[in-house]
Amino acid sequence: MKYYLIGIKGTGMSALANILVDLGHDVKGVDYDKKFFTEATFRKKIVCENFENYILKDNYFYIIGNAFKLSDITKKIIEGGYNYQHYSMFLETFFKMEKIGISGSHGKTTTTCFAGTILKEYANILIGDGTGLGNKNAKYFLFEACEYQNNFWKYGFDYLVILNIDYDHPDFFKNEGEYLNSFQKAALNSNVLIYNYDDNNLKKIIHSKKFSFGFDLESDLVIQQSDGQLILSFCDEKYVIDFPFYGRHLCYDFAAAFLLSYIVLKDINYVLEKAKGVYLPRRRFQEFVSKDMVLINDYAHHPTEINALYNAVNLKYPN
16 A cells, blocks of 8 residues: 655654554655654655655545644645545554553653553554554554544544643643543543543543552552662552653653553563563653763653653752
8 A cells, every 4th residue: 555644754644654664555755844853763665755846646545644634735635536534533544453542741652652662562553752663463553642632532442541631732722621521532432541540630530441550559550669660569469670760750651551561461571571671762851971961852841841851850960
């Protein structure tokens, strides 16, 4: 099959392009001519055109990125009668296997990266830093499910993780109540919900089959942190895991990935072994160190995220 991606340099679209190539498809796309960090992730077979020289052809199926819903090229595709789908709907219809969505206001990319490390042998994986891994024998599709414009309403989840609910995207959601209701509707589209018990908004989410994680002792999976290790207590067992990362927010992200993987695979020894290899995605506490300077590149762009990053830097570099 031949696919043509509109906005192929976007974080989700570039990851999808890589998955499609891994699965044996021909992939082209179009985007702005300027440099994007995601281009470094492109498989060699991917062809990227720019908006000055693209050509629409009948033999391609067009996938329209969320940022290009109202663009001129999208109008041409629709009016020209070409076969197309928008990004979210394509993910829902193309991936027939069980769907594992990672949602929340913060931490989606890191949690998907952590969970993808554990589930790599069993899943197609779409991470919001441009990383996409296709597996022809995949049983699961693990992906970020973004709430913006209620895009995650389009998915039917077998498993849904909600990391936190912290009012965001005020250009679309009129108030905090509308934002919370968006997550509630997404939760009801899932068979199993995994959520952060420490988040007061998430305690309001109604679901018939849910599992929680958090530092609160009432959580199903209880987190403790001590001297570079996490102690995770679940089902009357304690698991001690080396954890080289800094910041409470990353403890939540890892705990979510760990609990999800255990519930999905039901093989604790496998999960423990694969969890040793977790790493941070691109632009998440990415450090460049010289003799007398440390430069940290991080995508934090919400007040809560900036505060979490600030606290993590102070933990690692207290002086």
